[in-house]
Amino acid sequence: MLDKSHKHVSCQHCAVRKDSLFASFCEDHVNELNEQKSCAFYKKNQGLFLDGSFPRGVFCINKGKVKVFTRGEEGKEQIIQIAGEGEIIGFRSMFSGEPYKVSATALEECNICFIAKEDFLNMIDTNTSFRNGIMRELSKELSERAIFITNMAQKSVRERLACVLLILDDVYKEEEINLTREDLANYVGTATETLIRLLKDFKEEGLVEIHTRKLDIINKDGLIKLAGN
Amino acid sequence: MLDKSHKHVSCQHCAVRKDSLFASFCEDHVNELNEQKSCAFYKKNQGLFLDGSFPRGVFCINKGKVKVFTRGEEGKEQIIQIAGEGEIIGFRSMFSGEPYKVSATALEECNICFIAKEDFLNMIDTNTSFRNGIMRELSKELSERAIFITNMAQKSVRERLACVLLILDDVYKEEEINLTREDLANYVGTATETLIRLLKDFKEEGLVEIHTRKLDIINKDGLIKLAGN
DNA sequence: CGAGCGATTGAAAAGACTCAACCACCGTGG
């Protein structure tokens, strides 16, 4: 395998920085960030970090998609989040001093930068607006997860699939949704077979188009109505 | 109704401060906190704040228990957390600038102090160790919720009930668990009837004792084994 | 004492899961 880990995307010219928590950084801070961070290439299915290990820093996605998941009792994955370009991964564990409670894996070929814990915490302490951004993000995720819990508890698998497809539509934007049936099932929280059957129903109802592996949403309003929130 | 809202519990002598995020406050900070906070009595079922309204500050529980919940599509509650003495409620929404995504209601008679948003944010900005405590708390809750999501998605109702009873055992400590069947069902994420049937099973299996409304856990190890995590 | 809420029980129905088999696509190596 080709090692592209030396490839260095500069923060100054990073196309997705404007969508990230680093958007508000002044030039000096961007330069400093660029010095501190390292940049790595990840193959599909390569892990960023693993449940149980100790965090050494945070990851910032320059290109590609990453799944964040936990494992239930029998090892079955539950996807908590699919992160895309511009998102920072793993900063939650930076403050607790505890090992990761979740794992993260590249879903496709990715360019991902890494910022060491020390540097990151230093930014938090010295840069108020960045800190506020992080705290806002923490709060936002917290309420998103409260809603996720409620959906899991109260909605049928069918409704949950609609919810997840709408979330994925945001993450994948113009691209087609590109996940294995198993990953999709592990996001919705159901068995793979059930997911496949429901996807077929959705196709017949004109909600989605199925191109083998990839999915296109063709009736977003219909999904919204089905999802019911 | 008797208005006891003038009753003032002083932070200096607050018995539960040692269990709270204010534990590390120095004397000066405690005095200042005591000046800033107000103190109120809440009746059973009285609301602290409501989903959709804008947060004006945070709540610190001096005495009693509070349920934090969202509402699903048809208005059914999903309990996210039961907070007890020493816990601070509602600080998540303090950073996002958004309205509350959850509601909070007193489960019994409570003494609860209130700290205005401005004062709270000022503490965050000026008191590093307090801020770190808050961030640690945010992170901890985030991973707890990831686990909650996974449990909802992968565990049977029976297993989830065991999980919830174990959580409640921590919250209620020496006291008996005192929740309506409906609240309990809304925490586990099931129908009230199902919950009642399972509770009966648990009783027959010697896991819990039922005293009309109140519950005692008599075989914690059995529950842990059943809960499976 | 009566109203009403919370708790309980039973029976039937529905949703989702499991298991088992089979298909289809893809890359590899002969």
Place this chain on the structure above:
DNA sequence: CCACGGTGGTTGAGTCTTTTCAATCGCTCG
């Protein structure tokens, strides 16, 4: 170039958990 193996996708049938609906009970509060 083609057979092979493997992974991911699909389908069917049967089962089980959980929900829903309906009815009843019992305690508590005014």
